[in-house]
Amino acid sequence: xxxxxxxxxxxxxxxxxxxxxxxxxxxxxxxxxxxxxxxxxxxxxxxxxxxxxxxxxxxxxxxxxxxxxxxxxxxxxxxxxxxxxxxxxxxxxxxxxxxxxxxxxxxxxxxxxxxxxxxxxxxxxxxxxxxxxxxxxxxxxxxxxxxxxxxxxxxxxxxxxxxxxxxxxxxxxxxxxxxxxxxxxxxxxxxxxxxxxxxxxxxxxxxxxxxxxxxxxxxxxxxxxxxxxxxxxxxxxxxxxxxxxxxxxxxx
Amino acid sequence: xxxxxxxxxxxxxxxxxxxxxxxxxxxxxxxxxxxxxxxxxxxxxxxxxxxxxxxxxxxxxxxxxxxxxxxxxxxxxxxxxxxxxxxxxxxxxxxxxxxxxxxxxxxxxxxxxxxxxxxxxxxxxxxxxxxxxxxxxxxxxxxxxxxxxxxxxxxxxxxxxxxxxxxxxxxxxxxxxxxxxxxxxxxxxxxxxxxxxxxxxxxxxxxxxxxxxxxxxxxxxxxxxxxxxxxxxxxxxxxxxxxxxx
Numbered sequence: 001x002x003x004x005x006x007x008x009x010x011x012x013x014x015x016x017x018x019x020x021x022x023x024x025x026x027x028x029x030x031x032x033x034x035x036x037x038x039x040x041x042x043x044x045x046x047x048x049x050x051x052x053x054x055x056x057x058x059x060x061x062x063x064x065x066x067x068x069x070x071x072x073x074x075x076x077x078x079x080x081x082x083x084x085x086x087x088x089x090x091x092x093x094x095x096x097x098x099x100x101x102x103x104x105x106x107x108x109x110x111x112x113x114x115x116x117x118x119x120x121x122x123x124x125x126x127x128x129x130x131x132x133x134x135x136x137x138x139x140x141x142x143x144x145x146x147x148x149x150x151x152x153x154x155x156x157x158x159x160x161x162x163x164x165x166x167x168x169x170x171x172x173x174x175x176x177x178x179x180x181x182x183x184x185x186x187x188x189x190x191x192x193x194x195x196x197x198x199x200x201x202x203x204x205x206x207x208x209x210x211x212x213x214x215x216x217x218x219x220x221x222x223x224x225x226x227x228x229x230x231x232x233x234x235x236x237x238x239x240x241x242x243x244x245x246x247x248x249x250x251x252x
Numbered sequence: 253x254x255x256x257x258x259x260x261x262x263x264x265x266x267x268x269x270x271x272x273x274x275x276x277x278x279x280x281x282x283x284x285x286x287x288x289x290x291x292x293x294x295x296x297x298x299x300x301x302x303x304x305x306x307x308x309x310x311x312x313x314x315x316x317x318x319x320x321x322x323x324x325x326x327x328x329x330x331x332x333x334x335x336x337x338x339x340x341x342x343x344x345x346x347x348x349x350x351x352x353x354x355x356x357x358x359x360x361x362x363x364x365x366x367x368x369x370x371x372x373x374x375x376x377x378x379x380x381x382x383x384x385x386x387x388x389x390x391x392x393x394x395x396x397x398x399x400x401x402x403x404x405x406x407x408x409x410x411x412x413x414x415x416x417x418x419x420x421x422x423x424x425x426x427x428x429x430x431x432x433x434x435x436x437x438x439x440x441x442x443x444x445x446x447x448x449x450x451x452x453x454x455x456x457x458x459x460x461x462x463x464x465x466x467x468x469x470x471x472x473x474x475x476x477x478x479x480x481x482x483x484x485x486x487x488x489x490x491x492x493x494x495x496x497x498x
Contacts, residue, residue: 053424070378077376088367102375105274187286 001026002047002190007056009042016042018214026190029181029204032197034211035236040194041162048160078106081151083161087143089135096131099150106154121149125179134218141172148208152183161193167202177204198237201225265458268380282386290352290387291394297351298344302402306409309334314419328428331410340402340483341441342489345448349481353456356387357477360460361470384457386455388450395449440496447492448485455481
């Protein structure tokens with residue numbers, strides 16, 4: 001379980017995150033939703049330690065991550081897998097080398113064992129016979145799958161996904177969502193997904209957190225997200241303010 | 253003030269680069285890959301430049317040696333010393349600042365804007381050390397070979413150009429390059445090369461590592477890397493010359 005306690009982050013005098021308090025449970029998909037610029041990515045970066053929050057603590061299973069130094073953070077970071085918006089695969093490495101990389105850095109396994117694990121991870125994300133291709137030779141969906149394979153190579157306890165569906169067609173998006181949900185349940189990981197894709201929310205949003213202007217406005221699940229009476233959430237989901245404006249002035 | 257900020261930031265970056273590596277075996281392999289990428293792949297350009305540089309030094313030397321009492325072999329002597337003392341270390345370093353420096357800066361900068369560096373950090377890898385240390389070590393190890401190759405090919409270029417144009421005979425040139433040889437000049441040249449290799453790789457990596465934005469900023473950082481490493485090379489050229497030759 002991951003807990004964010006009283007997290008605030010300020011950029012150039014602007015409070016991007018304002019006293020965020022939230023817990024992300026293990027074994028389910030936790031979705032953070034909100035408009036672009038609402039603070040989702042900043043929250044995710046604070047949780048994984050790419051940004052230091054100005055106030056508050058991030059707690060990984062009773063360990064206060066924000067109070068650890070670089071070397072102490074390494075131990076927790078080796079339990080983290082992350083899927084970036086663009087995949088963030090290493091361009092100069094092949095698919096196989098990309099998935100091998102975390103094992104080469106942090107395990108003492110033999111090459112045979114590592115390759116076995118690589119093939120298992122690639123098979124798990126339904127990618128076969130691409131071991132020797134470079135990222136530039138893969139489609140967007142394949143890159144995301146390889147990135148997931150790399151993220152789960154070390155059997156992580158925590159999986160973070162930043163906009164996993166961006167740039168993908170609807171069918172591939174659904175497949176990636178399902179894959180993330182299956183992996184989360186199969187490996188009992190704490191998974192946090194940043195998205196503004198409503199299909200993902202409805203498909204896999206076992207826990208949904210809605211952020212607006214750096215504040216948590218609503219928490220719930222995909223079952224009650226459509227029935228909420230929160231105006232800002234409804235504005236986000238149904239684009240009601242846009243609909244009203246278009247009704248007033250169709251030329252917009 | 254900005255200069256001081258960048259200087260301090262650069263030394264902080266170097267501290268990160270030279271902190272304890274995660275796994276030495278991976279770093280060794282990475283260093284050999286960088287030797288190939290940054291060093292071996294530069295042989296071709298260094299060879300071409302050196303041959304023509306040697307040829308031009310010889311012809312220009314001959315043009316300035318029209319006085320009848322001036323011994324012709326001094327053209328070979330001047331070509332050798334010019335190549336060892338300045339051209340094969342400093343001029344080649346400036347050319348490598350353009351070729352290798354822009355390569356390093358744009359490679360690391362692209363990794364930054366495509367979140368590959370963030371991916372390394374999240375895995376628990378010291379990205380500055382993993383990406384930059386092998387490049388610095390590779391450059392410092394291999395660039396002296398490039399300097400030696402440059403001196404040899406420059407002399408050959410001078411010999412060929414001198415004899416083909418008839419400004420000096422083969423035997424006069426060979427006598428010239430053997431005359432008054434001071435082996436300390438080679439040491440001086442190699443020391444400069446190692447310092448310049450450090451400057452090129454670390455300054456370029458610094459500008460690439462801290463880039464933010466997109467492809468436009470990567471291009472700008474690449475330009476800055478070449479400009480500032482060239483200025484640093486020229487500055488340290490004066491400093492080292494003063495320290496070692498005076």
